[in-house]
Amino acid sequence: MARPQSIAFRALDLHVIQGRADETALHTPSGTLSYAQLLHESASLAGGLRDLGLRRGAPVHLDVPDRHTWVLSVLAIVRLGAEPDREASFSITQDPAVVGAGEDEYELDLVLRAGRVDPARAEMHDEGDYGERMERKYGDVLATLLHGGTLT
Structure with missing residues (x-):
């Protein structure tokens, strides 16, 4: 039996491949993104986080109040295969959001823009569970996207 595709791939990439690129995936007071736009933005954020050292299995703490930023961050974390951990030294926190990487802090928007140079791809398969x-x-975030819905 074939292994299922990764949750990151099924949540966004698969919808785009299946022709749903222009359908609304996220609608918040901060803006509306199609599946293709949400894929691009979350992959770009993941690329920026990867450039700062976040890797598969690495712990990361996420605590942002803005829904738009929350969704992008969750999708970026899952795209990289990072592990949620409240005690992690790597973090995405505050409003406006900042990325903490050890002793250093970066504006989330800067990390997002830097990641646009080399967005992170989704792994084809997840490790274990x-x-x-x-x-x-x-x-x-994930259940709605996996079912092709719109996040609000």
């Missing part, structure tokens, strides 16, 4: 754990942890 990663997808299931992330769907339990971030079901407010």
